[in-house]
Amino acid sequence: MSEEQVAKRPRTDEKGSSGTPMEQDQQEVPGPAGEGPTDRKPARKSVQDLMRPYYGLKFPYNEFCQWLSYGNDTKLPQADSNFFQRREFCFTLDGDIFVRYQSFKVAAEIHALPKLPAKIDIGPVYNVDPQRRKAYTGGASERGFLPVERELVFDIDLTDYDDVRTCGKEGHICAACWPLMAVAVEIIDASLREDFGFEHILWVFSGRRGIHCWVCDERARKLTDEQRSALAAFLSVYKGTEGGIARLALSTVSNSNHPSVERAYRVLSDAWTEHILPQQRLLADEAGWEGVLAYVKDDDVAERLRGRWAREQGRLTAGDISVERWADLESEIDKKEIIFAYAYPRLDVEVSKKMNHLLKAPFCVHPKTGKVCVPMDPSNIWAFDPEQVTTVHDLLETDKDSQDAATAEAAMEAAVGTFRRCFLNGLRAASKAGLVAKARASEGLAW
Amino acid sequence: MSAWLERQQARTIKPAADVPAEDVTHQRISLYKDSPSGEVCIEEFERFAIDRLRVLKGIEDAKTKGFKGDQLQGLVIQLAEKHLKCATAEETRWKDAVSHFVLRLAYCRTEDLRRWFLQHECELFRCRFKNEMPTSQVEFMRRHSFAYEALAGEEYQGLKADLVKVPFEQVPDLVASRRVLLRGGAAYVSRHEVASLVVGHFRAGLSHSLALTARRWAASIADEEAERLTPVVLSLSERYLGPDYGDGEKGPQEVVTAAQLPALAKQSFPLCMQNMHSRLHADSHLKHFGRLELGLFLKGIGLPLEEAMKFWRAEFAPKVQGEKFDKEYAYNVRYNYAKEGKRTDYTPYSCKKIISIPVPKNEAFGCPYKTLSPADLAEQLRAMRLPQRSVEEVVAKARAGHFQLACMAEFEGRHSCICDEGINHPNQYYDESRKVLVEQQKPAEPATPAAGAAAVPGATQPKAAIGTPGIKITVAAT
Numbered sequence: 001m002s003e004e005q006v007a008k009r010p011r012t013d014e015k016g017s018s019g020t021p022m023e024q025d026q027q028e029v030p031g032p033a034g035e036g037p038t039d040r041k042p043a044r045k046s047v048q049d050l051m052r053p054y055y056g057l058k059f060p061y062n063e064f065c066q067w068l069s070y071g072n073d074t075k076l077p078q079a080d081s082n083f084f085q086r087r088e089f090c091f092t093l094d095g096d097i098f099v100r101y102q103s104f105k106v107a108a109e110i111h112a113l114p115k116l117p118a119k120i121d122i123g124p125v126y127n128v129d130p131q132r133r134k135a136y137t138g139g140a141s142e143r144g145f146l147p148v149e150r151e152l153v154f155d156i157d158l159t160d161y162d163d164v165r166t167c168g169k170e171g172h173i174c175a176a177c178w179p180l181m182a183v184a185v186e187i188i189d190a191s192l193r194e195d196f197g198f199e200h201i202l203w204v205f206s207g208r209r210g211i212h213c214w215v216c217d218e219r220a221r222k223l224t225d226e227q228r229s230a231l232a233a234f235l236s237v238y239k240g241t242e243g244g245i246a247r248l249a250l251s252t253v254s255n256s257n258h259p260s261v262e263r264a265y266r267v268l269s270d271a272w273t274e275h276i277l278p279q280q281r282l283l284a285d286e287a288g289w290e291g292v293l294a295y296v297k298d299d300d301v302a303e304r305l306r307g308r309w310a311r312e313q314g315r316l317t318a319g320d321i322s323v324e325r326w327a328d329l330e331s332e333i334d335k336k337e338i339i340f341a342y343a344y345p346r347l348d349v350e351v352s353k354k355m356n357h358l359l360k361a362p363f364c365v366h367p368k369t370g371k372v373c374v375p376m377d378p379s380n381i382w383a384f385d386p387e388q389v390t391t392v393h394d395l396l397e398t399d400k401d402s403q404d405a406a407t408a409e410a411a412m413e414a415a416v417g418t419f420r421r422c423f424l425n426g427l428r429a430a431s432k433a434g435l436v437a438k439a440r441a442s443e444g445l446a447w
Numbered sequence: 448m449s450a451w452l453e454r455q456q457a458r459t460i461k462p463a464a465d466v467p468a469e470d471v472t473h474q475r476i477s478l479y480k481d482s483p484s485g486e487v488c489i490e491e492f493e494r495f496a497i498d499r500l501r502v503l504k505g506i507e508d509a510k511t512k513g514f515k516g517d518q519l520q521g522l523v524i525q526l527a528e529k530h531l532k533c534a535t536a537e538e539t540r541w542k543d544a545v546s547h548f549v550l551r552l553a554y555c556r557t558e559d560l561r562r563w564f565l566q567h568e569c570e571l572f573r574c575r576f577k578n579e580m581p582t583s584q585v586e587f588m589r590r591h592s593f594a595y596e597a598l599a600g601e602e603y604q605g606l607k608a609d610l611v612k613v614p615f616e617q618v619p620d621l622v623a624s625r626r627v628l629l630r631g632g633a634a635y636v637s638r639h640e641v642a643s644l645v646v647g648h649f650r651a652g653l654s655h656s657l658a659l660t661a662r663r664w665a666a667s668i669a670d671e672e673a674e675r676l677t678p679v680v681l682s683l684s685e686r687y688l689g690p691d692y693g694d695g696e697k698g699p700q701e702v703v704t705a706a707q708l709p710a711l712a713k714q715s716f717p718l719c720m721q722n723m724h725s726r727l728h729a730d731s732h733l734k735h736f737g738r739l740e741l742g743l744f745l746k747g748i749g750l751p752l753e754e755a756m757k758f759w760r761a762e763f764a765p766k767v768q769g770e771k772f773d774k775e776y777a778y779n780v781r782y783n784y785a786k787e788g789k790r791t792d793y794t795p796y797s798c799k800k801i802i803s804i805p806v807p808k809n810e811a812f813g814c815p816y817k818t819l820s821p822a823d824l825a826e827q828l829r830a831m832r833l834p835q836r837s838v839e840e841v842v843a844k845a846r847a848g849h850f851q852l853a854c855m856a857e858f859e860g861r862h863s864c865i866c867d868e869g870i871n872h873p874n875q876y877y878d879e880s881r882k883v884l885v886e887q888q889k890p891a892e893p894a895t896p897a898a899g900a901a902a903v904p905g906a907t908q909p910k911a912a913i914g915t916p917g918i919k920i921t922v923a924a925t
Contacts, residue, residue: 194630194631195629195630195631196615196629196631196632197630197631197632197633198632219616219632223616224616226619227615227616227619227622229619229623230619230620230622230623231615231622231623233622233623233624234622234623234625234629240805241805241807242805242806242807243806243807243808244808247805249625258625259628260625260629261625
């Protein structure tokens with residue numbers, strides 16, 4: 001992809017949304033009046049050009065490092081001052097060059113790097129400083145350089161829903177398919193908190209068409225690979241699609257009606273009729289209803305519905321056509337299966353299974369869209385609009401004193417605010433309390 | 448929630464084997480905390496270990512064939528009786544302990560060996576534990592002072608459930624299969640699932656011990672025992688890991704060249720590989736999983752990297768050449784041979800794995816007995832000139848969902864011989880096919896190895912292995 005194409009990307013993405021700061025921004029880009037917006041594009045810098053100033057000026061290093069220090073940046077006696085330095089960062093430089101095993105003493109070091117990254121990934125905390133790993137590997141001992149802890153992470157991407165989305169494929173994202181992500185946040189968040197007892201959970205928009213989740217409780221960070229796999233399997237009801245039919249882990253005695261599955265079903269049912277079914281227009285045309293009818297076990301029922309819907313196609317309805325037709329489906333069992341097949345979170349489990357899997361850091365900029373990977377508030381997830389997310393262009397390409405610059409600045413501040421309010425404040429308090437408790441315990445031993 | 452639990456509870460607890468509930472559990476199952484003290488002669492050392500390997504290998508085979516639950520448990524108990532039981536309980540316990548510790552030594556040295564050993568030892572332990580009476584199980588847990596909380600009165604009152612509360616981390620397998628109630632990080636395990644809890648402890652303990660043993664082995668034992676134990680221990684692990692059909696297993700005489708592939712495909716490839724091979728040839732392209740499955744299979748039959756590169760380049764040539772091939776596909780080929788990425792020496796996929804990968808429509812990979820419609824399958828088989836009787840048998844088996852049995856029936860029809868132990872790996876299919884063909888080409892008296900045999904890859908005898916997973920072949924009378 002040429003640089004110009006890269007530069008074009010964010011522009012086309014934002015076209016649909018009206019009243020964004022970006023649209024006003026476009027009018028300020030110098031260019032001959034009266035010409036179409038395409039003619040003015042070269043004036044805009046590419047996302048890649050803006051990465052450097054973004055990481056230099058805007059990236060919230062303080063909050064970022066406070067998070068990843070887990071209280072070890074304090075003066076508490078039990079604080080482990082090496083902790084942060086044993087964390088692996090992986091930088092992606094221009095041209096997809098990966099630089100693994102980077103580590104830093106303090107945030108300022110990242111800031112001062114001669115080469116600023118296009119993307120920062122976060123890896124595990126190792127037993128030793130990853131930059132000095134060579135001294136510990138090789139030889140007879142296999143135990144030299146090992147990951148010792150890492151957040152439990154999840155990655156959900158809309159591309160994995162391509163067979164059930166009707167609004168677009170691959171990189172596409174819009175208001176019609178975002179509910180699939182919103183419902184995923186609700187379900188996974190509820191299970192992590194209620195079933196597993198985790199509290200410090202960070203949800204992040206991945207910059208284009210997906211979401212990331214970071215579970216940061218100490219207990220989650222210490223999980224072994226086996227335990228991570230188990231947890232991911234617990235959350236995976238959807239097990240892939242075969243021959244156009246989703247494979248679901250609902251069939252065995254132990255799985256059906258499991259309290260956790262039931263809770264997910266309640267969340268899904270609400271979102272289904274309210275958002276997903278009407279917005280995806282799942283029963284509005286033949287292609288849509290054929291996909292759904294594939295799950296109806298009784299051929300006679302399927303045939304009857306097929307006939308009726310085809311006959312009535314084109315008829316005007318009072319309410320939403322898909323919602324009305326959904327009511328025609330009679331069997332409760334089929335309905336449950338269909339809802340799970342279409343809308344249950346499709347986790348990329350490989351990401352969650354291993355301690356040393358890298359995942360893109362929050363507040364990175366997506367190289368294609370220029371959008372900042374902002375944190376999301378899970379308790380207010382339906383209000384999140386991926387199309388309105390601040391871009392590097394908003395932040396760096398607007399006139400410094402303009403209203404747009406102020407709006408973008410405020411959006412970034414709000415994002416950092418969400419990070420603090422929904423996640424960091426609670427985590428810092430818990431980390432400190434944990435260290436104090438540890439100090440007490442060791443004092444107790446000394447006595 | 449309580450409804451779910453009650454249903455779980457209602458699942459009957461299987462009465463264990465016909466044994467009195469007296470307290471002998473600790474004699475039959477062990478956590479192997481302490482190594483046995485006493486003298487073992489070197490012959491016994493090896494013999495015991497081989498017997499235990501027969502059991503572990505048997506477990507692996509049974510699982511590959513899809514044995515599960517009670518069926519698997521029954522089989523494992525039988526295997527253990529057959530190979531590990533001695534005249535007295537005392538001797539049995541001794542043999543069990545010695546064989547376990549010898550194998551620990553043999554299988555501690557690499558990650559792969561450890562994983563294999565750990566997996567099958569855990570299965571053996573699980574089956575033995577479940578085979579005990581519930582009272583003995585509780586006694587065993589008491590004896591080994593398992594830390595678990597019995598539920599307090601008001602906690603889950605109304606559930607009347609006989610539950611044990613543990614941190615969820617302790618029962619990963621129950622969590623993975625949703626066979627446990629979770630609340631706030633605690634797992635509520637019903638009594639009939641306690642085996643998982645105990646196996647979890649067993650696994651954690653053994654995993655830790657294996658790592659320690661590995662260090663000790665490297666640090667001291669290997670040198671000290673260089674003349675006496677080391678050769679035995681090394682050969683134990685080398686011979687019995689079971690065939691993963693990695694290229695390391697092939698001798699140099701078994702090398703296959705790209706030029707031989709079309710003929711070999713016709714003679715000895717199982718249907719899955721034949722299909723991918725012909726699709727590749729017809730389309731000059733194959734999608735990711737196809738490249739992976741076929742590529743690793745070819746590596747497994749002895750196609751070296753240079754030949755593989757030659758093969759893929761030629762097949763892709765009508766569509767993709769030169770730099771584009773180098774950039775997009777050569778990496779793949781080199782990856783399969785551990786020259787790229789993580790540099791893992793990937794082993795060819797087993798039937799189980801191939802069957803389990805979901806196959807989208809119109810893709811050539813996967814198990815054809817699963818993916819093809821009965822009509823298409825029958826047509827293909829007839830095109831391969833399989834006798835009509837075999838075609839019918841294969842299609843019937845495939846339709847009933849017995850994919851590997853269908854493959855076995857195809858093998859028998861194609862080679863006119865009986866295949867006793869089934870097909871569980873495409874490379875096993877290939878190896879057995881080569882063996883049969885060589886056998887059938889031999890003159891009546893097998894005096895000297897036929898000159899022609901040397902030219903045919905796979906002709907050499909597989910490494911001698913007790914309990915070899917290979918197929919027992921009975922050549923049909925001609």
